[in-house]
Amino acid sequence: MAFVLAFTRANAQTADVCKGSLGDPVVNETFGAGSNFGGALPYTSMFYVSSFCPDDGSYTIANSTADPNLGGSCHTSWHTVTHDHTGDPNGYFMFINASFAKSVFYTQPINLQLCQKTTYEFSAYVLNLIKLSASNDQTIQPDIKFTIKAPDGTILKSSENIVPPTADPEWQKFSLFFTTPANVNSVIVELSNEAPGGNGNDLLLDDIQFRACGPVIQTGFSTITANQPQNQCVGDSRNYTLKAQVGDGYTDPSLQWQINKSDGNGWLDIAGQTTDTYNFTISDNTAKIYQYRLSAAEQSNIGSPDCRVSSSPLSVTVNAFPVVPDIPPVEGCEGGTLILTASGGVAFEWTGPAITVANKNQNPLIINAATLAAAGNYAVTVTNAAGCTATKNTTVTVDARPVITVPSAVYTICKGANTNINVSSPTGISYQWAPTTGLNDPTSPTPTASPADTTIYTVIVTTDKGCIDSAKVTVNVLPPPVANAGTPRPIFEGQSITLNGTAQSANVYSWTPTTGLSDPTILNPIANPTDDITYTLHASSTYNCGVAESSVFVRVFKKIVIPNSFSPNGDGTNDFWDIEALITYPQSLLTVFNRYGQAVYKSIGYAKPWRGTYNGIPLPTGTYYYIIDLKNGAPKLSGWVLLVK
Structure with missing residues (x-):
């Protein structure tokens, strides 16, 4: 309990x-x-x-x-x-x-x-x-x-x-x-x-x-509510006014401003400063903290430190200038990145040839893709937490990257051949080609190249300052030509077709024979032969990588002429149904029907014309109907023929 x-x-x-x-x-x-x-x-x-x-x-x-x-x-x-x-x-x-x-x-x-x-x-x-x-x-x-x-x-x-x-x-x-x-x-x-x-x-x-x-004692700079610490820099001279307000509690209050100079002597009375306002100036060439407060007591006790009460201190700090280490000179290459670093403060402001609104307060200062114009003198103003500043200078050197001359950016060779590729630079001291495949000396400005396939080579050129640039050279490797004259083509006599020739790794063409061709020097000439013919495509290139050949057969079907009447009466005139050129279609099928749809004649090929008989018996006069299938993929031919006596 x-x-x-x-x-x-x-x-x-x-x-x-x-x-x-x-x-x-x-x-x-x-x-x-x-x-x-x-x-x-x-x-x-x-x-x-x-x-x-x-x-x-x-x-x-x-x-x-x-x-x-x-x-x-x-x-x-x-x-x-x-x-x-x-x-x-x-x-x-x-x-x-x-x-x-x-x-x-x-x-x-x-x-x-x-x-x-x-x-x-x-x-x-x-x-x-x-x-x-x-x-x-x-x-x-x-x-x-x-x-x-x-x-x-x-x-x-x-x-x-x-x-x-x-x-x-x-x-x-x-x-x-x-x-x-x-x-x-x-x-x-x-x-x-x-x-x-x-x-x-x-x-x-x-x-x-x-x-x-x-009692409560309130103090501040100019007003009792402005009691934030104040800062100034060594060598500055500033005027200050302190204001105070003492609350109720004393019958006969007496006031005394005090100072602490951070020198080991503690709080000291400021002679003659016994009102609620204190004006003073600080001009100091030494970094130091000054503190001020107002002490109060009854009039009879103000002389005894043990009887006083005091406000919270107000401080004025005399701040040293920032100590900024030297900034080493910076040397870099054109197109590279330059970095300048300062220290000793909380804020930085740079001036110099490459300084812009966007980068002037950077630290470290980074200059990307540096140009020759970025070289020169630079300065940085360093500000510490108290707002005091100091300046340091340095220099920036920008070395030029090599100027590379490329006489030819593209070379063309036949597969298995070689060529000399070439670049030059008046300030270049070393060359390095990549890839190295097919090069006899990848560190030469003029190596011999014999790649197996088309290759893009990149050369990196370096100056005596270590600055680099690069260039590209392409070696096109042409394989032997390949020709294709296309698939066999059928046409009827009097028609024309376009030959479907194709070629690879070639730019020179010729067809033989030239019979019936519109232009024998192009890949796709128009052909109008009168008889069956085989055309041969010859493909080569101006780089002399060989000649390729390919042939195509063009079948020329003769034009069929079908009479619509004949008179097999033995008078020696028009005794046969003589269908012109049908004999040139040995696989063709001819079928003749009477008006009742009965087949009365059939013939594969047309070696012997129809004499108007059925099983050796002459047919009566009348209209007969035929269908001819040429067996070459062409549409069937049909119609009628009049048999008269």
């Missing part, structure tokens, strides 16, 4: 903190810094040990709770804490395993002449070592009592603070403040343990302070 009651008391209290401005600490116990462990303290009744695992009623001074031999805290229920409240890994804190009985952690007499009617804050940062995950209703949480006593032991003010467990290590500030009575000018401050030891009640203490608390 003791835990429950203590927790209820802590939850019910109101935080006892200073809501105004604070003065410089009269007491400022940080426990120092160093390697583990720090020395014993003169102002505690607890037992000192040099161990990461102090027992109940013991403490140590350390910068970590992690035992190197264990890799963490000696109890799994403890947080592992590796730095003090300020985050300094070497900063000490007081590492306490509280006693079973109530005990005093810390006591410190303040024997200074405290100012009357002045409010002081007594504070400390505390960390509950017990993890939230290891806490339950049986765990004892630290109950820290802040007490301010008169020299005779009379308690002037006190407050108790339950320190709740946290999931992660968390420093928490606890405090109380009080106003000095008229008859008290020195006090004793004390931190004590009000919870029993045993299961829990393990804690860390850091940054114990006792200092004046007063």
Whole structure:
């Protein structure tokens, strides 16, 4: 029940903190810094040990709770804490395993002449070592009592603070403040343990302070809301105006501006500056930080630093110019990439022949596809975070790439032959051809090329500065010509056809014989022969890679003339059905029908003309019908013939 009651008391209290401005600490116990462990303290009744695992009623001074031999805290229920409240890994804190009985952690007499009617804050940062995950209703949480006593032991003010467990290590500030009575000018401050030891009640203490608390003091540059740090550069001269506003709280307030020049002398009063406005000029040739604040107190206490409260500092930093390392000269080739790199700042601005709006603020500066015009002097202005600038210069040299002359970009040879390919460059000192296949010397500007197939060669030419360019030469390799006169062609006498000749690797053509040809020197002449004929295509090239031949047969079918009557009466005139040229179709089939559709005559070929008989018996006068199938793919011929006596 003791835990429950203590927790209820802590939850019910109101935080006892200073809501105004604070003065410089009269007491400022940080426990120092160093390697583990720090020395014993003169102002505690607890037992000192040099161990990461102090027992109940013991403490140590350390910068970590992690035992190197264990890799963490000696109890799994403890947080592992590796730095003090300020985050300094070497900063000490007081590492306490509280006693079973109530005990005093810390006591410190303040024997200074405290100012009357002045409010002081007594504070400390505390960390509950017990993890939230290891806490339950049986765990004892630290109950820290802040007490301010008169020299005779009379308690002037006190407050108790339950320190709740946290999931992660968390420093928490606890405090109380009080106003000095008229008859008290020195006090004793004390931190004590009000919870029993045993299961829990393990804690860390850091940054114990006792200092004046007063009205809120607001300050700024020109207005009280403009309190951002100011910057200027070494050698500059700037004017500043500080404005301040002091809140309610003093009956008869007095003001004093102070300066800290970062020279080890701390805060010093500025003579004569005792109003809410301070005008000054900074002209400094040395990098330095100036800090300004306004201190305030009752008129009767303004002369005592321990009675004043002060505003948050305003700072003016005199910044050194950036230190910019030399930028080595850059040499590159025409068409290549140039890179210039500066350092020593946060912003860069370049000037020079190849600088544009797009690249002037680059760093590194990258100049792609450099031209000869990019050579020259370059400068970069480097700006540091404070806005101070410095300039560095360098030079850029752009070497010309080789000029390559290619007398002929295309060579043509017959398969198995060779040719000399050729390039030249007045500044080239080396040549490299690729691919090397078919070249007798791929490093010569005039190698002999004998590739098996058409090849595109690329030559890379290099100058004495290492600059390169390239050119291409094509060697066309022509294989022997190939000719194809086409498939056999049938025509009827008097018709004409176009010969379907084709050729490869050839550009010179001729047909033999020339009989009936429109033009025997082209691939597809028009042919109009009167009789069967075989044409031969001769194909060659102007490169003299050989001659190819191919032939095509043209069959000329004679024109058939079919009489529509004959009179087989034995008078010697028109006694036969004489079909002109049918004899030239030896595979043809002639069939004659009477009017009833009965075949009365058939003949394959027409060696003997029809005499108008059927099985040797003369047929009567009348109209007969015929069908002639030439058997050459041509349409069948049909009609009638009149047989008369």
